[in-house]
Amino acid sequence: MQHDASARDGASGRLIFLIGPSGSGKDSLIDASRAQLSAAGVQIARRVITRSAEAKGEAAQGVSAERFAQMREEGAFAMHWQANGLEYGIPVQVDRWLASGHPVLVNGSRAYLPTARERYPDLLAVCLEVRPEVLRERLLARGRETAQQIDQRLARNARLQQEAGAAVHLLDNSGELAAAVAGLLDLLRGEKLIA
Numbered sequence: 001m002q003h004d005a006s007a008r009d010g011a012s013g014r015l016i017f018l019i020g021p022s023g024s025g026k027d028s029l030i031d032a033s034r035a036q037l038s039a040a041g042v043q044i045a046r047r048v049i050t051r052s053a054e055a056k057g058e059a060a061q062g063v064s065a066e067r068f069a070q071m072r073e074e075g076a077f078a079m080h081w082q083a084n085g086l087e088y089g090i091p092v093q094v095d096r097w098l099a100s101g102h103p104v105l106v107n108g109s110r111a112y113l114p115t116a117r118e119r120y121p122d123l124l125a126v127c128l129e130v131r132p133e134v135l136r137e138r139l140l141a142r143g144r145e146t147a148q149q150i151d152q153r154l155a156r157n158a159r160l161q162q163e164a165g166a167a168v169h170l171l172d173n174s175g176e177l178a179a180a181v182a183g184l185l186d187l188l189r190g191e192k193l194i195a
Contacts, residue, residue: 020128
């Protein structure tokens with residue numbers, strides 16, 4: 001289904017594209033704000049990832065690489081990308097939610113942002129920022145990567161932050177999660193996406 005801006009009223013039906021480095025707390029932010037967002041009418045997309053369902057992290061749908069490729073060929077995804085050796089897909093359901101006037105929150109990818117903007121020109125890009133030393137601690141605590149891999153990730157993060165551009169709303173998540181939740185809700189109110 002193609003994105004249909006004409007089916008939406010002006011203050012809703014907008015894609016909220018949440019980005020930020022791995023370890024910045026995107027999943028935690030989504031989980032902590034889920035009840036308030038849902039109560040305000042924001043739909044939250046569940047990603048499909050080529051990672052086992054038992055893997056730590058978000059409540060995504062884990063599928064095999066073969067199943068992901070099949071889903072992609074069947075047109076099951078509104079958006080899809082590859083990052084950190086994994087495939088990520090956003091189900092086409094988001095287009096139906098948008099067409100019916102709902103704001104939709106997607107846990108996105110900084111590298112995919114330009115493509116997402118082409119498809120959803122009015123998207124609201126929100127980037128979670130975390131001080132490098134805090135991010136390093138979080139990544140080490142996760143235990144998924146070696147110190148060398150983390151250093152490579154931090155270098156990539158610095159480059160992607162520069163490439164993200166000015167049309168991205170920055171949200172600091174270096175401190176208490178509750179502050180980031182409040183910041184996200186304030187931003188969405190300011191953008192007239194929630195009351």
